[in-house]
Amino acid sequence: MVLFRKRNDLEKWLESQRLRGLHIGFVPTMGALHEGHSSLIRAARADRGIVVCSIFVNPTQFNDPKDFEKYPITTGPDIQRLLADGCDALFLPAVSEIYPEQDGPIPRYDLGFLETLLEGSFRPGHFQGVCRVVEKLLRIVGPDRLYLGQKDYQQCMVISRLVEIMDKKEDIRIVICPTLREADGLAMSSRNMRLSTSQRKTAVEIYNMLSMLKHEIKPGSLSALLLKANLQLESAGFRIDYISLADANNLSPVDNWDGQQHTVALVAAFLGEIRLIDNMVLT
Numbered sequence: 308m309v310l311f312r313k314r315n316d317l318e319k320w321l322e323s324q325r326l327r328g329l330h331i332g333f334v335p336t337m338g339a340l341h342e343g344h345s346s347l348i349r350a351a352r353a354d355r356g357i358v359v360c361s362i363f364v365n366p367t368q369f370n371d372p373k374d375f376e377k378y379p380i381t382t383g384p385d386i387q388r389l390l391a392d393g394c395d396a397l398f399l400p401a402v403s404e405i406y407p408e409q410d411g412p413i414p415r416y417d418l419g420f421l422e423t424l425l426e427g428s429f430r431p432g433h434f435q436g437v438c439r440v441v442e443k444l445l446r447i448v449g450p451d452r453l454y455l456g457q458k459d460y461q462q463c464m465v466i467s468r469l470v471e472i473m474d475k476k477e478d479i480r481i482v483i484c485p486t487l488r489e490a491d492g493l494a495m496s497s498r499n500m501r502l503s504t505s506q507r508k509t510a511v512e513i514y515n516m517l518s519m520l521k522h523e524i525k526p527g528s529l530s531a532l533l534l535k536a537n538l539q540l541e542s543a544g545f546r547i548d549y550i551s552l553a554d555a556n557n558l559s560p561v562d563n564w565d566g567q568q569h570t571v572a573l574v575a576a577f578l579g580e581i582r583l584i585d586n587m588v589l590t
Protein backbone atom coordinates (compact mmCIF):
# COMPACT_ATOMS: atom_id res chain seq x y z
CA MET A 308 0.00 0.00 0.00
CA VAL A 309 1.26 3.46 -0.86
CA LEU A 310 0.60 6.27 1.59
CA PHE A 311 0.02 9.78 0.25
CA ARG A 312 -0.16 12.97 2.25
CA LYS A 313 -0.12 15.38 -0.70
CA ARG A 314 -2.89 15.55 -3.25
CA ASN A 315 -0.47 16.20 -6.15
CA ASP A 316 1.44 13.01 -5.41
CA LEU A 317 -1.75 10.97 -5.25
CA GLU A 318 -3.07 12.54 -8.45
CA LYS A 319 0.14 11.70 -10.33
CA TRP A 320 0.14 8.13 -9.06
CA LEU A 321 -3.53 7.64 -9.96
CA GLU A 322 -2.87 8.97 -13.46
CA SER A 323 -0.20 6.31 -13.94
CA GLN A 324 -2.66 3.64 -12.75
CA ARG A 325 -5.30 4.86 -15.19
CA LEU A 326 -2.76 4.67 -18.02
CA ARG A 327 -2.40 0.99 -17.11
CA GLY A 328 -6.13 0.69 -17.82
CA LEU A 329 -7.13 0.17 -14.18
CA HIS A 330 -10.34 1.60 -12.80
CA ILE A 331 -10.44 3.22 -9.38
CA GLY A 332 -12.61 2.32 -6.39
CA PHE A 333 -12.73 4.85 -3.58
CA VAL A 334 -13.66 4.48 0.12
CA PRO A 335 -13.69 7.81 1.99
CA THR A 336 -13.52 7.53 5.80
CA MET A 337 -12.73 9.48 8.93
CA GLY A 338 -10.51 6.71 10.31
CA ALA A 339 -10.78 4.76 13.57
CA LEU A 340 -11.43 1.93 11.16
CA HIS A 341 -13.46 -1.15 12.05
CA GLU A 342 -14.93 -4.16 10.26
CA GLY A 343 -17.64 -1.97 8.70
CA HIS A 344 -14.98 0.05 6.90
CA SER A 345 -13.12 -3.15 6.01
CA SER A 346 -16.27 -4.50 4.35
CA LEU A 347 -16.25 -1.45 2.04
CA ILE A 348 -12.57 -1.95 1.22
CA ARG A 349 -13.20 -5.62 0.53
CA ALA A 350 -16.18 -4.81 -1.71
CA ALA A 351 -13.94 -2.44 -3.68
CA ARG A 352 -11.19 -5.08 -3.77
CA ALA A 353 -13.64 -7.66 -5.12
CA ASP A 354 -14.59 -5.30 -7.96
CA ARG A 355 -10.89 -5.34 -8.96
CA GLY A 356 -9.00 -2.24 -10.10
CA ILE A 357 -7.23 0.05 -7.67
CA VAL A 358 -8.61 0.57 -4.16
CA VAL A 359 -8.07 3.99 -2.61
CA CYS A 360 -9.07 4.82 0.96
CA SER A 361 -8.93 8.27 2.50
CA ILE A 362 -8.74 9.04 6.19
CA PHE A 363 -9.63 12.62 6.99
CA VAL A 364 -11.51 13.85 10.04
CA ASN A 365 -13.30 16.67 8.30
CA PRO A 366 -13.66 19.70 10.57
CA THR A 367 -16.34 21.35 8.42
CA GLN A 368 -18.93 18.62 9.02
CA PHE A 369 -18.90 18.73 12.82
CA ASN A 370 -21.57 21.02 14.16
CA ASP A 371 -20.45 20.14 17.72
CA PRO A 372 -16.79 21.15 18.36
CA LYS A 373 -16.57 18.70 21.30
CA ASP A 374 -17.51 15.82 19.00
CA PHE A 375 -14.71 16.87 16.62
CA GLU A 376 -12.12 17.18 19.41
CA LYS A 377 -13.01 13.75 20.77
CA TYR A 378 -13.21 11.94 17.46
CA PRO A 379 -10.94 8.89 17.86
CA ILE A 380 -7.67 8.84 15.91
CA THR A 381 -6.00 5.43 15.54
CA THR A 382 -3.71 5.85 12.52
CA GLY A 383 -1.32 2.96 13.29
CA PRO A 384 -3.98 0.25 13.62
CA ASP A 385 -5.88 1.80 10.68
CA ILE A 386 -2.85 1.30 8.43
CA GLN A 387 -2.48 -2.31 9.62
CA ARG A 388 -6.14 -2.97 8.87
CA LEU A 389 -5.93 -1.44 5.39
CA LEU A 390 -2.85 -3.54 4.61
CA ALA A 391 -4.71 -6.68 5.70
CA ASP A 392 -7.76 -5.68 3.62
CA GLY A 393 -5.71 -5.28 0.45
CA CYS A 394 -6.03 -1.51 0.03
CA ASP A 395 -3.68 -0.10 -2.63
CA ALA A 396 -3.42 3.53 -1.61
CA LEU A 397 -4.18 5.53 1.50
CA PHE A 398 -4.70 9.28 1.30
CA LEU A 399 -3.98 10.82 4.69
CA PRO A 400 -3.97 14.58 4.14
CA ALA A 401 -3.46 17.35 6.69
CA VAL A 402 -6.31 19.83 7.11
CA SER A 403 -4.28 22.47 5.21
CA GLU A 404 -4.00 20.12 2.23
CA ILE A 405 -7.79 19.91 1.90
CA TYR A 406 -8.58 23.44 3.06
CA PRO A 407 -5.64 25.63 2.00
CA GLU A 408 -5.73 29.27 3.08
CA GLN A 409 -6.47 30.45 -0.48
CA ASP A 410 -9.41 28.14 -0.94
CA GLY A 411 -11.94 30.41 -2.62
CA PRO A 412 -15.51 30.92 -1.45
CA ILE A 413 -17.31 28.24 0.54
CA PRO A 414 -19.66 26.45 -1.87
CA ARG A 415 -23.37 26.15 -1.15
CA TYR A 416 -24.97 22.89 -2.27
CA ASP A 417 -28.64 22.77 -3.10
CA LEU A 418 -29.71 19.59 -1.31
CA GLY A 419 -33.36 20.61 -1.19
CA PHE A 420 -35.77 18.72 1.06
CA LEU A 421 -33.09 16.19 2.06
CA GLU A 422 -31.25 18.79 4.10
CA THR A 423 -34.33 19.92 6.00
CA LEU A 424 -34.97 16.72 7.94
CA LEU A 425 -33.38 14.15 10.29
CA GLU A 426 -29.58 14.63 10.34
CA GLY A 427 -30.04 17.80 8.29
CA SER A 428 -32.28 19.43 10.86
CA PHE A 429 -30.52 18.14 14.01
CA ARG A 430 -27.00 18.87 12.73
CA PRO A 431 -27.25 22.23 10.94
CA GLY A 432 -24.52 22.63 8.31
CA HIS A 433 -23.43 19.00 8.63
CA PHE A 434 -24.32 17.93 5.10
CA GLN A 435 -22.88 21.11 3.59
CA GLY A 436 -19.59 20.15 5.29
CA VAL A 437 -19.90 16.56 4.06
CA CYS A 438 -20.47 17.75 0.49
CA ARG A 439 -17.61 20.21 0.71
CA VAL A 440 -15.09 17.53 1.64
CA VAL A 441 -16.51 14.79 -0.56
CA GLU A 442 -16.49 17.08 -3.61
CA LYS A 443 -12.81 17.84 -2.98
CA LEU A 444 -11.97 14.17 -2.48
CA LEU A 445 -13.87 13.11 -5.59
CA ARG A 446 -12.06 15.73 -7.67
CA ILE A 447 -8.70 14.53 -6.35
CA VAL A 448 -9.33 10.78 -6.63
CA GLY A 449 -11.60 10.77 -9.70
CA PRO A 450 -13.03 7.33 -8.88
CA ASP A 451 -15.06 5.10 -11.17
CA ARG A 452 -16.79 3.64 -8.13
CA LEU A 453 -17.54 5.14 -4.76
CA TYR A 454 -18.26 2.79 -1.83
CA LEU A 455 -20.54 4.02 0.95
CA GLY A 456 -22.15 2.36 3.97
CA GLN A 457 -25.90 2.08 4.41
CA LYS A 458 -25.21 2.82 8.08
CA ASP A 459 -25.29 6.49 7.01
CA TYR A 460 -28.51 6.18 5.05
CA GLN A 461 -29.26 9.85 4.56
CA GLN A 462 -25.62 10.59 3.79
CA CYS A 463 -25.76 8.08 0.93
CA MET A 464 -28.66 10.07 -0.51
CA VAL A 465 -26.87 13.38 -0.01
CA ILE A 466 -23.70 12.13 -1.72
CA SER A 467 -25.75 10.74 -4.55
CA ARG A 468 -27.27 14.22 -4.96
CA LEU A 469 -23.78 15.77 -4.78
CA VAL A 470 -22.60 13.53 -7.62
CA GLU A 471 -25.60 14.78 -9.64
CA ILE A 472 -24.79 18.42 -8.79
CA MET A 473 -21.20 17.79 -9.90
CA ASP A 474 -22.57 16.34 -13.13
CA LYS A 475 -20.64 13.13 -12.52
CA LYS A 476 -23.53 10.69 -12.48
CA GLU A 477 -22.30 9.00 -15.64
CA ASP A 478 -18.71 8.75 -14.37
CA ILE A 479 -19.06 7.65 -10.75
CA ARG A 480 -21.06 4.59 -9.78
CA ILE A 481 -22.15 4.61 -6.15
CA VAL A 482 -22.07 1.22 -4.43
CA ILE A 483 -23.97 1.07 -1.12
CA CYS A 484 -22.77 -1.67 1.24
CA PRO A 485 -24.87 -3.18 4.06
CA THR A 486 -24.38 -2.12 7.68
CA LEU A 487 -22.01 -4.40 9.59
CA ARG A 488 -23.08 -5.10 13.16
CA GLU A 489 -21.51 -6.46 16.31
CA ALA A 490 -22.64 -9.93 17.43
CA ASP A 491 -25.45 -8.43 19.55
CA GLY A 492 -26.68 -6.22 16.70
CA LEU A 493 -25.12 -2.85 17.52
CA ALA A 494 -24.08 -1.15 14.29
CA MET A 495 -20.30 -0.85 14.14
CA SER A 496 -19.19 2.74 14.48
CA SER A 497 -15.99 4.61 15.28
CA ARG A 498 -17.91 6.32 18.08
CA ASN A 499 -18.63 2.99 19.82
CA MET A 500 -15.12 2.97 21.27
CA ARG A 501 -16.07 6.00 23.36
CA LEU A 502 -18.91 4.12 25.10
CA SER A 503 -18.36 3.00 28.70
CA THR A 504 -18.95 -0.68 29.51
CA SER A 505 -22.47 -0.02 30.76
CA GLN A 506 -23.28 2.34 27.85
CA ARG A 507 -22.05 -0.33 25.45
CA LYS A 508 -24.53 -2.80 26.97
CA THR A 509 -27.36 -0.28 26.67
CA ALA A 510 -26.42 0.71 23.10
CA VAL A 511 -27.85 -2.53 21.70
CA GLU A 512 -31.36 -1.23 22.52
CA ILE A 513 -31.17 0.78 19.29
CA TYR A 514 -30.94 -2.44 17.31
CA ASN A 515 -33.62 -4.09 19.46
CA MET A 516 -35.94 -1.14 18.86
CA LEU A 517 -35.36 -1.23 15.09
CA SER A 518 -35.98 -4.99 15.06
CA MET A 519 -39.19 -4.45 17.03
CA LEU A 520 -40.35 -1.94 14.38
CA LYS A 521 -39.54 -4.38 11.60
CA HIS A 522 -41.55 -7.14 13.27
CA GLU A 523 -44.48 -5.05 14.37
CA ILE A 524 -45.14 -2.69 11.46
CA LYS A 525 -48.69 -3.22 10.14
CA PRO A 526 -50.80 -1.31 7.63
CA GLY A 527 -52.58 1.69 9.17
CA SER A 528 -51.48 4.52 11.45
CA LEU A 529 -47.89 4.18 12.71
CA SER A 530 -48.23 6.64 15.59
CA ALA A 531 -48.65 4.01 18.36
CA LEU A 532 -45.69 2.04 17.03
CA LEU A 533 -43.55 5.17 16.96
CA LEU A 534 -44.55 5.98 20.52
CA LYS A 535 -43.57 2.47 21.61
CA ALA A 536 -40.17 2.89 19.92
CA ASN A 537 -39.57 6.22 21.68
CA LEU A 538 -40.53 4.76 25.06
CA GLN A 539 -38.25 1.77 24.51
CA LEU A 540 -35.19 3.99 24.01
CA GLU A 541 -36.12 6.56 26.64
CA SER A 542 -36.62 3.94 29.30
CA ALA A 543 -33.19 2.47 28.45
CA GLY A 544 -31.67 5.90 29.15
CA PHE A 545 -31.26 7.42 25.68
CA ARG A 546 -31.84 11.06 24.82
CA ILE A 547 -33.52 10.85 21.44
CA ASP A 548 -32.92 13.28 18.58
CA TYR A 549 -35.33 11.47 16.30
CA ILE A 550 -36.91 8.18 15.42
CA SER A 551 -38.49 8.37 11.99
CA LEU A 552 -40.49 5.98 9.86
CA ALA A 553 -39.87 7.25 6.38
CA ASP A 554 -40.19 6.52 2.71
CA ALA A 555 -37.02 4.60 1.82
CA ASN A 556 -36.63 6.51 -1.44
CA ASN A 557 -37.02 10.12 -0.32
CA LEU A 558 -37.15 10.06 3.52
CA SER A 559 -40.51 11.82 3.74
CA PRO A 560 -42.32 10.66 6.91
CA VAL A 561 -44.76 7.76 6.63
CA ASP A 562 -47.64 8.32 9.08
CA ASN A 563 -50.02 5.77 7.63
CA TRP A 564 -48.53 2.70 6.07
CA ASP A 565 -50.43 1.19 3.14
CA GLY A 566 -48.67 -2.18 3.42
CA GLN A 567 -46.73 -1.48 0.20
CA GLN A 568 -44.66 1.66 0.62
CA HIS A 569 -40.93 0.92 0.85
CA THR A 570 -40.22 2.13 4.40
CA VAL A 571 -37.09 2.66 6.50
CA ALA A 572 -36.73 3.40 10.20
CA LEU A 573 -34.01 5.90 11.10
CA VAL A 574 -32.79 6.82 14.54
CA ALA A 575 -30.34 9.18 16.22
CA ALA A 576 -29.98 9.14 20.00
CA PHE A 577 -27.48 10.06 22.67
CA LEU A 578 -26.02 7.89 25.41
CA GLY A 579 -24.31 10.45 27.63
CA GLU A 580 -22.57 12.73 25.17
CA ILE A 581 -22.13 10.07 22.49
CA ARG A 582 -24.52 10.31 19.59
CA LEU A 583 -25.35 7.06 17.80
CA ILE A 584 -27.24 6.68 14.53
CA ASP A 585 -28.67 3.61 12.87
CA ASN A 586 -31.39 2.56 10.45
CA MET A 587 -33.20 -0.50 9.20
CA VAL A 588 -35.21 -1.06 6.06
CA LEU A 589 -38.55 -2.35 7.33
CA THR A 590 -40.35 -3.41 4.19
Ligand code: AMP
Pocket residue numbers: 335336337338342343344346347454455456457458459484485486487488494495496497
Ligand atom coordinates in the same frame (compact mmCIF):
# COMPACT_ATOMS: atom_id res chain seq x y z
P1 AMP B 1 -16.97 7.18 8.69
O1 AMP B 1 -15.52 6.86 8.89
O2 AMP B 1 -17.82 6.96 9.88
O3 AMP B 1 -17.15 8.52 8.04
O4 AMP B 1 -17.49 6.12 7.63
C1 AMP B 1 -16.86 5.91 6.39
C2 AMP B 1 -17.72 5.02 5.55
O5 AMP B 1 -17.90 3.76 6.22
C3 AMP B 1 -19.13 5.58 5.33
O6 AMP B 1 -19.53 5.31 3.99
C4 AMP B 1 -19.94 4.82 6.33
O7 AMP B 1 -21.30 4.72 5.97
C5 AMP B 1 -19.27 3.46 6.30
N1 AMP B 1 -19.58 2.73 7.54
C6 AMP B 1 -19.48 3.18 8.81
N2 AMP B 1 -19.92 2.24 9.67
C7 AMP B 1 -20.30 1.18 8.92
C8 AMP B 1 -20.85 -0.11 9.23
N3 AMP B 1 -21.11 -0.48 10.49
N4 AMP B 1 -21.13 -0.95 8.22
C9 AMP B 1 -20.88 -0.59 6.93
N5 AMP B 1 -20.36 0.60 6.57
C10 AMP B 1 -20.07 1.48 7.56
